[in-house]
Amino acid sequence: MPTSSPEVQFERLQSAVDAAGTGTWDFTPLTGALIWSDRCKEIFGFALEQDVTYAQFLEGVHPDDRALTQAAVDQALSPTGPGTYAIDYRTQWQDPATPARWAHATGRAFFNAERTQAQRFIGTITDITEQKVNQQLLRQHEAELATMADSIAQLAWIADATGNITWYNQRWYEYTGTTAEQMLGWGWQQVQHPEYVHGVVERLRQAFAAGTAWEDTFPLRGQDGVYRWFLSRAVPLRDEHGHVLRWFGTNTDVTQMRQLQEQLTQAYEDLEVKVTFRTLQLEHEVQQLRAQLAAGVSTPLVPPTPLQ
Template sequence: MPTADAKFERLQTAVDAAGTGTWDFNPLTGELIWSDRCKEIFGFALDQDVSYDQFLEGLHPDDRAFTHAAVEQALRPSGSGTYAIDYRTRWQDPATPPRWTHATGRAFFDAARTQAQRFIGTITDITEQKANQDLLRQRETELATLANSIAQLAWIADKTGAITWYNQRWYDYTGTTAAQMLGDGWQQVQHPEYVHGVTERLRQAFATGTAWEDTFPLRGKDGLYRWFLSRAVPVYGEQGQVVRWFGTNTDVTEMRQLQEQLTQAYEDLEVKVTFRTLQLEHEVQQLRAQMAPGLSTATIPSKES
């Protein structure tokens, strides 16, 4: 049967293989034991003994104060006994960029919880994740800038169809706030006669993952309704699944008014043409009636002939 030391050694090997470093700090003696992976993350030599002060010195200058405060809070008997923070390592070579790490820790106290006796935890290099997050934030910022520059009202929904973001033009037109638009708040600016049908058709599109298009009135901050052509398309992830929706609302009020005017003009023209046609037929019938006697005398031969 494996001994406790053998079990710990296997566990340590598994943790190291996962790229996670472990540490063990004794608050009573100040002794700090780091795994090889911890030292690699900080850029220390594997045979180097690391003290708590050296640990702080190995942090980015901007991160030292709040990291030390987090450790003290975890070791305080009245504290939570845990901490989980992100900080940057300074590394030993000034030419090497700092690495982002995520550190977790848990303190163990005496029976009376008056003194922390041990503080253990892990360190994980999250530099790549941070870079991806920064890139994602940059793209989101660029998308927001682009969406705010277009003439349409624009919005983004999650994969279920819950709208999570509107561009500034939406708020400028509707006069609403982000808090008011949470959940199904967008229904507040829908016309009562259209909201049910619009909602049902939109939910059907979200459920089936198909593009959506509809035309309906939206109330502006002046209380008046204007007509909008609204569209939403799904955005797919790497596995082909819908991850979000992007939608726009385009003001087509003037276009609808022009169409109505053209339709009315066409209908008026049809009425005029029909009326004129009837008038001409009536005049032709009158002319024929006037000419009918003469035509009869001229075409019927007499007996003498």
């Protein structure tokens, strides 16, 4: 099947992206001619009737991003380069009162038959300011969450939407004696007790897949090689649409609590045994007394033996 000409491809591209609010551009390197759609001009703050030159485009890019943008264009237009272009940069509007906006630009270069000269360079520009702001807010919230998690007594961690752990608080490393490189992803299985790890992983994967809160109790190995019991919980952090963004988890040492429970259970069982034994003893003494009374024998009353 013959390949469509750049002109046809550009027309198709423009038709596809106009409705999505994405701008399209067409640059001819040999002449320096630049054609921008109205949406491109809106993103940069140019008047719709204005003819934009390549130099004006570069002036519209934020000074801190200008050199990187030019380098990306040069690489795409180089005969030895990839012929493609994708970059995020900030725009600098002519009105100083207008804050900079973020744009994502993509493009593809078309070369002559010998691939010695780029003859056309076409692509798109999309305003991604809102996404950048949301990403910044998310990073800020994660930093605040990490600061808070470092101040609590429990071991704490953060996982991405799929369950791969990306961060642990300092208490985790102090207890396990591990490093971040060892623990990232699902590396935490290294400090799980071999008798429990399979069940823990299976139940945790089910919670991640369902997007439901998780709770489990299992032993974790400390850097001294001793296993201690931890009550572990994880809750999903969601966006405004209900999609899981992150997971926040904690591991609380409950070893002493379990020991106390075991002691109480043992003490209760011991008490039950003593009560049962004493009940049998009293029944035996009552039977003896009845037998003596029936035989007409008078026997002094003996106080019962106290429980030990």
